Amino acid sequence: MNALPVYEVFARSKHDEPLKHVGSVNAADDDLAKAYAWTLYDEESWVEMCVIPRAAIVPITSHGRLPVWGN
Template sequence: MSDSKVQNYEYDVLSRINRGDDLMHIGTVEANSDELARVYARYIYDEEKWVEMYIVKRENMICIREVEPFFKKRVV
């Protein structure tokens, strides 16, 4: 038996309800493959009849602007 662990990746789930609506972030799923993430997203977020649904592997997202912390550390 192998001691190797399967690596899971975090995926963001984006969707739109109607054509022309903005694409919105509806949640995340964790999976070890793109195909499994697709299945999880489809079944976990099935409360709406989405026109479109996408998954994006979190590590492939490029940050343009980060949120600043509420309380900045003061330098004395």
């Protein structure tokens, strides 16, 4: 079992597109999460990419459960 924090990865490939969830990474800190997201989800030339610690996500529906994309 991987005890590292989970970061959700969001990106957009065009400026006029909404951010979309593209996956998640396990990483010890923000720097590694950025590096892993950038190198793992490189299937497109993203104009914007960001990572968010899953622990920082406040669910509105399904309180207390993982997001639907959660692994």
